[in-house]
Amino acid sequence: DAKTTQPPSMDCAEGRAANLPCNHSTISGNEYVYWYRQIHSQGPQYIIHGLKNNETNEMASLIITEDRKSSTLILPHATLRDTAVYYCIVRANDYKLSFGAGTTVTVRA
Amino acid sequence: SQTIHQWPATLVQPVGSPLSLECTVEGTSNPNLYWYRQAAGRGLQLLFYSVGIGQISSEVPQNLSASRPQDRQFILSSKKLLLSDSGFYLCAWSSSFGEQFFGPGTRLTVL
Numbered sequence: 447d448a449k450t451t452q453p454p455s456m457d458c459a460e461g462r463a464a465n466l467p468c469n470h471s472t473i474s475g476n477e478y479v480y481w482y483r484q485i486h487s488q489g490p491q492y493i494i495h496g497l498k499n500n501e502t503n504e505m506a507s508l509i510i511t512e513d514r515k516s517s518t519l520i521l522p523h524a525t526l527r528d529t530a531v532y533y534c535i536v537r538a539n540d541y542k543l544s545f546g547a548g549t550t551v552t553v554r555a
Numbered sequence: 556s557q558t559i560h561q562w563p564a565t566l567v568q569p570v571g572s573p574l575s576l577e578c579t580v581e582g583t584s585n586p587n588l589y590w591y592r593q594a595a596g597r598g599l600q601l602l603f604y605s606v607g608i609g610q611i612s613s614e615v616p617q618n619l620s621a622s623r624p625q626d627r628q629f630i631l632s633s634k635k636l637l638l639s640d641s642g643f644y645l646c647a648w649s650s651s652f653g654e655q656f657f658g659p660g661t662r663l664t665v666l
Contacts, residue, residue: 480654487643487660487662488659489645489657489658489659489660490645490657491657492654492655492656495654533598541589541604541649542601543599543601544601545598547598
């Protein structure tokens with residue numbers, strides 16, 4: 447599996463957009479970029495995934511660079527409930543999700 | 556809609572005792588099922604996955620085993636718990652090899 451690099455932590459002001467970066471410079475052509483988050487003491491929650499094109503859903507937007515070596519997860523209007531550890535994962539179309547350390551996002555009022 | 560259940564939510568067990576954690580999924584058929592463990596302050600580690608009844612693949616050698624007696628039921632077991640088995644155990648399901656959806660987890664403390 448390709449490995450990802452994320453900043454260990456970041457703060458965000460409530461109501462502002464949160465931009466979470468992820469580097470995956472060794473990603474293969476058949477590997478997707480997945481984002482999950484884990485709120486304290488809960489199971490991880492799927493957010494979004496993409497292959498090449500930018501994706502948007504009701505939770506977030508995913509921007510993938512043209513060379514696919516990095517991506518950014520955007521939470522458009524962060525709320526206190528978005529405080530969590532955010533995991534960027536690259537995977538092929540198989541069973542394996544490899545969770546790294548993620549980015550601890552703290553949304554402040 | 557699909558839901559995933561795990562029980563118990565918390566469990567405290569003595570070293571050497573047996574373990575049985577259960578996971579069930581509703582609202583889908585023939586899901587892929589997964590067991591993960593998260594040690595305190597660590598990332599998630601995949602323990603087992605299953606693509607069908609009676610089909611179990613183990614990711615890491617350990618003191619645990621898994622079984623899938625029914626299509627939407629996944630059980631994690633141990634005959635004798637070790638202190639190192641403490642952690643947060645998460646069950647997940649996916650449709651084929653798509654995104655995985657996680658249950659609420661079981662927090663196990665072995666004393």
